[in-house]
Amino acid sequence: MRANTWAGRNKVEVRDVPDPRILNSRDAIVRITSTAICGSDLHLVDGYVPTMQDGDVLGHEFMGEVIEVGPGVARDRLSVGDRVVVPFPIACGACAACAAELYSCCENTNPNAGIAEKMFGHPVAGIFGYSHLTGGYAGGQAQYARVPFADVNPLRIESDLTDEQVLFLSDILPTGYMGAEMCDIQPTDVVAVWGAGPVGQFAMDSARVLGAARVIAIDKEPYRLRMAEQAGHTPVNFEEVDVRSALLELTGGRGPDKCIDAVGMEATHGSAHIAAYDRLKQAVRSETDRPHALRQAITSCRSGGVVSVIGVYGGLLDKFPAGAWMNRSLTLRTGQCHVQRYMKPLLARIERGEIDPTRIITHTLPLDEADRGFEIFKNKEEDCEKVVLKP
Amino acid sequence: MDLTATTTIRKPAPEVYAFWRDLENLPTFMAHLDQVRTTGATTSHWSASAPFGKDLEWDAEIVDETPTEKIQWRSTGEAAVPNSGTVRFVPAPDGVSTEVHVALVYDLPGGAVGKAVAKYFGEEPHQLLDDDLRRLKQVLETGEVVRSDGAPWGKRAREEFPQRPAQPLSDAEVEKGAEA
Known part of the structure; x- marks a missing residue:
């Protein structure tokens, strides 16, 4: 089959690789009809996540048709012919983490748990196409994928919604939603979201759906801010205005009640010397993450507010504003999304028309043009917000 | 060489104990073992391959056990790498799960076999046992090694x-x- 693979830092390559096969009895094989490029794929391709290997199949946002199921999958749970969306964290459904609906912390699905434990203190779940640190699972930017624990993970789509309407249930819609949910939003809340990429846009939409009084979008790309504005959110361009002043102005001096970091470890910064400081420390590996958005979210948030982190961090960061966090009674909440927890309720919201996930799609390309998709997404060319790939 | 490791498995202690007590199950999750064959009520014959040198085999006996709580064993006869072990099964505070506490002792000989074993275990020998217990957890909670x-x-x-x-x-x- 054809599959998009990691070919070294800053390089992806669509190659011919073997077709997947059943390795565990509860596996299924899915013929992929739609897949997407995620912002977190850029962290892998940019070389900020260790344990990538030449030839690793990328991609953790995908859906398609079940073409084979292992002997351990009960037919009432999944059958050949089912149309499914596959969540990016692989969950076993049986461990204590899964029992607590902490699916991205599943204790059984990462065969390289010992390696992950060294980096994170405790291991994390397996993830499709997302380094050997999260298990070494082939990803979904391909014609076919093996889906472990197929009786636990995939969401069956039984209505006639299009791929584009449901594909993002695999990751970015639940991720954005969890970012807003962790904020415990009240009707009086002003919610500020750092990053108007796909996850940020869905965090904004989710904050509104959950009843926020006002949602602010912080980014530097005019087209992304326009997209947020068209969806009813208030844009702040950090290259044009001072973010702190803008947020104070928009909140009567209080600061946003809830702040969401939808940027993560490769933040850009309006202030050149701070950006250079983090970039240099990252280059010499004395800091793995550039946490500018997180720092600004913490210092901007009103006292007693919540800072919710859904942007991806990989290791260690520097100049964490612990004083602001502690002295002003902030709550910091975070997590890789526990996608399985949100798929059904969010599917219902899509069916009811409360959220339109298709609004962020700017490009649809054949799988063979994945390298071009990565290029325009990374460099924000052609007003690229979200690339859907068709195998 | 003394190794210890522990994990928590979301199954009741009698079930975890019973799986371990059937010693022939050990090679499904212990990386260094090829086969364990039961030879009597408390005796068994173990074989390990590459890491311990070629076709290393030894006999073992259970020297103490308390059903659902503890199993203690040791190698017998002329084992090339004399070893012993204890596993304890302790109900976890959640009322559902079982803590598994394992302690192994290897009496490393001189010569090639001792060197091979030491090299296999490396600088952080407990990691291999940690991995063994992760696989035990996978097998008991999900049915097979992932x-x-x-x-x-x-x-x-x-x-x-x-x-x-x-x-x-x-x-x-x-x-x-x-x-x-």
């Missing part, structure tokens, strides 16, 4: 690091892996 494309052979995951790429296996690789 495989990925990068680590397709289950219990050989760590020794294969850096791994093959995370892409599906070819027919040739599957054949080769099945033999190994």
Whole structure:
């Protein structure tokens, strides 16, 4: 089959690789009809996540048709012919983490748990196409994928919604939603979201759906801010205005009640010397993450507010504003999304028309043009917000 | 060499104990073991391959046990690497799970066998036992050892690091892996 693979830092390559096969009895094989490029794929391709290997199949946002199921999958749970969306964290459904609906912390699905434990203190779940640190699972930017624990993970789509309407249930819609949910939003809340990429846009939409009084979008790309504005959110361009002043102005001096970091470890910064400081420390590996958005979210948030982190961090960061966090009674909440927890309720919201996930799609390309998709997404060319790939 | 490791398994102690007490189950999750054969009520015959040198075999006996709580064993006769172990099964505070506490002792001989064993365990010997217990947890909670494309052979995951790429296996690789 054809599959998009990691070919070294800053390089992806669509190659011919073997077709997947059943390795565990509860596996299924899915013929992929739609897949997407995620912002977190850029962290892998940019070389900020260790344990990538030449030839690793990328991609953790995908859906398609079940073409084979292992002997351990009960037919009432999944059958050949089912149309499914596959969540990016692989969950076993049986461990204590899964029992607590902490699916991205599943204790059984990462065969390289010992390696992950060294980096994170405790291991994390397996993830499709997302380094050997999260298990070494082939990803979904391909014609076919093996889906472990197929009786636990995939969401069956039984209505006639299009791929584009449901594909993002695999990751970015639940991720954005969890970012807003962790904020415990009240009707009086002003919610500020750092990053108007796909996850940020869905965090904004989710904050509104959950009843926020006002949602602010912080980014530097005019087209992304326009997209947020068209969806009813208030844009702040950090290259044009001072973010702190803008947020104070928009909140009567209080600061946003809830702040969401939808940027993560490769933040850009309006202030050149701070950006250079983090970039240099990252280059010499004395800091793995550039946490500018997180720092600004913490210092901007009103006292007693919540800072919710859904942007991806990989290791260690520097100049964490612990004083602001502690002295002003902030709550910091975070997590890789526990996608399985949100798929059904969010599917219902899509069916009811409360959220339109298709609004962020700017490009649809054949799988063979994945390298071009990565290029325009990374460099924000052609007003690229979200690339859907068709195998 | 003394090794200890512990894990918590979301199954009741009698079930975890029973799985371990059937010593023939040990090779399904313990990386260094090829086979354990029960030879009597408390006796068994163990074999290990590559890491302990070629075709290393020894007899063992259970010297103390308390059903659902504890099993203690040791090698007998002329074992090339005399060893002993204790596993305790303790109900976890959640009322559902079982804490498994394992302690192993290897009496490393001089010469090639001792060197091979020391090399196999490396600088952080407990990691191998940690991995063994992770697989025990996988087997008891999910039914089998979990495989990925990068680590397709289950219990050989760590020794294969850096791994093959995370892409599906070819027919040739599957054949080769099945033999190994």
